[in-house]
Amino acid sequence: MSNDQPRTDTSTYKLNHTMVRVKDPKRSVKFYEDNFGMSLINKLDHPDAKFCLYFLAFDSSEADSYGKTWTDREGLLELTHNYGTEDDPNYKVNNGNDDPEHQDKYGKLTLPSAISVNNITRACEELSAAGVQFKEHPSKDRSLNACQEDIVYALDPDGYYIAILQLPVAASEAPQKPKWRFSHTMLRVKDLEASTLFYASYLGMATLYRTKSQGKADSEQAFMGYRPSEYGRNSLDSILKREGVLELVQYYGTEKQDNVKYHNGNDQPQGFGHVCISVDDLDLACARFEGLEGIRWRKRLTDGRMKNVAFLLDPDGYWVEVIQNEALKKRANW
Template sequence: MFAFNPVTRTRTSLLFRPSFVDSASRSYATMASSDTSKYKFNHSMLRVKDPKASVKFYEFLGMKQIKKLEYPDNKFDLYFLAYDSADSASPGAHWSDREGVIELTHNYGTESDPNFKVANGNSDPGKGFGHVCISVDNIQAACSRIEQAGYRFQKKLTDGRMKSIAFALDPDDYWVEIIGQNPVDKTEGIKETNTGGYRMNHTMIRIKDHQASLQFYQETMGMTLMRTSENESAGFNLYFLGYPGEKGVPKESANGVNPVADREGLLELTWNYGTEKDPNFKYHDGNGEPQGFGHICVSVDDLDAACKRFDEHKVNWKKRLTDGRMKNVAFVLDPDGYWIEMIQNEKLKRTSNW
């Protein structure tokens, strides 16, 4: 396990920049059969060793198991967890009509294999995926609650120079970033925290070429660039993208709080300067050995039409809708080879009994 390096995560310059293209509007205008403004960044998939331990951890963070898909013939199960309280972003919604879902994939028998271990994506070999992130009401109280329950931290709130973020470790050592929805100095003396208001805010992946990735996620996937953090002294930038939905594109907050901290369904792209110039540089997608992170998933308005749209964008397919036995999922590859699953939003069009 590599120790947390505060330099590589320091947010030294916070710049709010809306997308340089109105991706959703342009895509809808030119390819009206699929409306990207209705897309949702639905879930992020993580392979786990012991589902009981992992589900317990994420439920402790306030999430709820909203769906379980069992595939005994193929010897794996899928657990879908999300915030579902009355104060959550999507209370009672169908699992495909949400953002901020975590999918835990369990392959039978790993829980009893003493040598089995997933790769958390933060060290070589296997570096690529970085973390998932939850935003909380009172960050000091939230971190104290996690620590008192016996869970471990990669970075405590008091460690390093960044006193406004922490990283907890789940049972498989995946990093779970914790950020505040309120100013840190205003919550310091508060001892209580309400998990009902937490959000599964974002998923972070590292990218080689920021220009290629930003173009892909905006023009091909229809996302909007909602926030940029430039850190020239440390040699990296962070880009936060997502689907604006009914909330629209955020504005800078008056109190200095991250303006997207109250949202779910964000994708954080981390670009370290210079990687784009190295022809031999490559991040790990998590699906070859060593395995860990699997994919992100977007639910769409019309799956058939969306796949035709992606064909028009000349995407690299991992699995077309017509490939294999599963005719209700498709996978495309982003510029770094990360897998992006596409599923039907079942609220908008009923196609699958799940």
């Protein structure tokens, strides 16, 4: 940072939440509370604009963000409800994975170790017994050995994918929800180098872990987040232990293909909305963004009626919300 740039400290930033739209908030909140042990820690109603926001978190005494104000946390799930959708028989979100017209357009909402922190097999059995649906039913379509390589996709009430992964801990007799984590959110990207540069240079994230996968589609993954020294780098185990991580996935060769363009979740048909970072000083952070070459805005602080949020666009057009961490500086009357 040059001497004449605004003095905002990106090392204090947090990957606060992931937002998805839902049809029926009562159904969705109950689903995450009853099945995964998440808690509703905040609700923001905007009757004039006819929408409501529900913020869910893992909030046991063992959670990293236990007891903190909602803007000072990582690993939150924001459910956005537009009034009336629960009574609209034609309303259906696009989960980014199953719509044939928009197949493979954006990533899965992932709770990679939030579901089977200590015993993936038992956790999936209990979820299934409670009526949770799976993309592949673990007891019928595949076997699980409670190892880190195992991954199962559960489905929430709107059909969003929830990846269930095994925490790097010894298996115990029964799942222990107080240890579960909303570890990371996955987004598909066209050019991994361009995307990692954006999140590192503009938003101050570090590459925590990077790996390659081979299978139906060869791909490379980069896990991005803040405070790498607290959890360590270059280890999938460290990713699964923490919250507030962004997984960027690129399929080989897409950076050279002009026709590759991922659905950002906000163009029609809608579903996923954005990821959000909370910052030390919202005004200074946005002033710094203004001074960075190549920055793209979806909404500046001065745009529209909501003066407490801004939105950037990443290289693939995904929205990145920027808000004030109210534990560091009071600004908004939430």
